[in-house]
Amino acid sequence: MMDKLKSVHYALLAIFTLAALIHAQDQSDFISIDCGKAEGPDSIHLANGIKYTSDENFIDTGLSGSVDPKFFSKDSEDPFNTVRSFPEGNKNCYTLNPTQGKNGKYLIRAGFMYGNYDGKNKTPQFDLYLGGSLWETINLDHVYSPLTKEIIHVPSTDYIFVCLINTGLGVPFISSLELRTLNTSLYKTENPSTESLSLLARFNLGSNSEVRYMDDIYDRIWTPKITTDWETSRLSISDIYGYGSLAYQPPISVMITAVKPNNDDGSLVFSCYLSADPNYRYYSYKYFAEIETLQSNQIREFNLSENGEQIYGPYRPEFLSTFTVPSGPLKAETIKIEITKTENSTLPPILNAVELYSVRDFSQPLTLQNDVNAMMSIKKTYQVRKKTGKVIPAPLKITPGKALIAAAMRTIVLLE
Numbered sequence: 001m002m003d004k005l006k007s008v009h010y011a012l013l014a015i016f017t018l019a020a021l022i023h024a025q026d027q028s029d030f031i032s033i034d035c036g037k038a039e040g041p042d043s044i045h046l047a048n049g050i051k052y053t054s055d056e057n058f059i060d061t062g063l064s065g066s067v068d069p070k071f072f073s074k075d076s077e078d079p080f081n082t083v084r085s086f087p088e089g090n091k092n093c094y095t096l097n098p099t100q101g102k103n104g105k106y107l108i109r110a111g112f113m114y115g116n117y118d119g120k121n122k123t124p125q126f127d128l129y130l131g132g133s134l135w136e137t138i139n140l141d142h143v144y145s146p147l148t149k150e151i152i153h154v155p156s157t158d159y160i161f162v163c164l165i166n167t168g169l170g171v172p173f174i175s176s177l178e179l180r181t182l183n184t185s186l187y188k189t190e191n192p193s194t195e196s197l198s199l200l201a202r203f204n205l206g207s208n209s210e211v212r213y214m215d216d217i218y219d220r221i222w223t224p225k226i227t228t229d230w231e232t233s234r235l236s237i238s239d240i241y242g243y244g245s246l247a248y249q250p251p252i253s254v255m256i257t258a259v260k261p262n263n264d265d266g267s268l269v270f271s272c273y274l275s276a277d278p279n280y281r282y283y284s285y286k287y288f289a290e291i292e293t294l295q296s297n298q299i300r301e302f303n304l305s306e307n308g309e310q311i312y313g314p315y316r317p318e319f320l321s322t323f324t325v326p327s328g329p330l331k332a333e334t335i336k337i338e339i340t341k342t343e344n345s346t347l348p349p350i351l352n353a354v355e356l357y358s359v360r361d362f363s364q365p366l367t368l369q370n371d372v373n374a375m376m377s378i379k380k381t382y383q384v385r386k387k388t389g390k391v392i393p394a395p396l397k398i399t400p401g402k403a404l405i406a407a408a409m410r411t412i413v414l415l416e
Contacts, residue, residue, distance in 0.1 A: 191363075267340045
């Protein structure tokens with residue numbers, strides 16, 4: 001009877017996994033922009049199968065360019081091979097119109113690869129804004145190093161504006177812009193209407209391989225992390241009979257690796273410096289799944305503490321079943337996650353993956369939806385384009401009243 005129940009359990013898990021994989025094939029909710037790409041057919045990134053489109057329909061300012069050929073990716077369709085730069089105007093904005101519209105939850109990712117596209121061999125510094133609020137300051141360390149910034153955001157309007165701001169320290173540019181739709185039940189904050197989550201780190205522990213789409217249905221990028229303080233454990237995919245994944249749905253390829261302490265004291269410690277500000281607010285997400293087949297006399301049980309406070313436990317991870325422990329908002333300069341085995345445990349604790357996010361306060365009032373709709377309608381009707389900070393309407397056979405058009409132009413300038 002027990003074997004029959006296990007078979008049914010594994011069959012159900014296999015169905016759920018297959019459904020997730022089928023969903024992963026669908027990019028209908030994706031916005032994937034190769035900035036600076038010439039207008040034409042979409043290109044497919046060979047490494048992950050993502051279809052990238054030109055940015056011509058998302059912005060009407062800036063110049064297209066390519067990085068120095070010596071920095072080209074082996075994949076000719078890699079969006080980091082091209083850039084759009086903005087030598088004119090202090091503020092230039094991409095306009096995104098995601099399928100779920102306002103109050104949906106989205107992962108937004110901006111990519112930057114200078115690659116000496118302008119021949120000056122000097123990386124610029126500039127600000128990246130989301131709507132009217134600062135998202136990040138972009139400061140690239142090297143000519144050849146790509147940089148990505150990622151945020152989880154709930155917009156109050158149907159349109160999302162991603163803007164590059166010239167701060168006088170070089171010409172702003174961008175290589176790629178991506179938007180992914182998330183389940184609204186994920187990554188909750190205390191004030192979802194004003195707070196967004198900016199990614200600090202997302203680690204695939206015990207692995208030396210990066211993971212993203214198609215393994216991850218939300219196209220989260222999981223960075224590999226191994227240190228000499230940990231032992232690694234890995235399960236072959238061919239050994240998987242069933243896989244349980246709760247709401248956050250981390251990919252199987254992430255959860256089949258884990259780390260454990262390489263000493264006998266029974267504690268696994270993950271620490272990370274956050275900020276010099278003791279009031280720095282962050283959220284963390286810890287992922288667990290047993291990937292070893294335990295003998296009848298073996299027990300893996302542990303308690304989970306964060307910054308000195310026990311937040312969960314005692315807990316026994318289930319075989320091939322993912323469990324997520326979120327926490328936050330917390331205030332700290334440094335995060336310290338400590339996983340300690342209990343007195344009952346014969347095995348050391350494990351940790352498969354971890355995510356860290358800082359809180360971005362976007363409480364500054366944003367443009368009302370009606371104002372945004374009016375602005376987009378005016379831009380479409382009058383083919384408004386912005387050049388060097390000025391708004392130039394296309395010639396019209398019938399010219400509206402000067403007061404109306406002047407008010408419309410002022411609205412557009414303020415929004416952009």
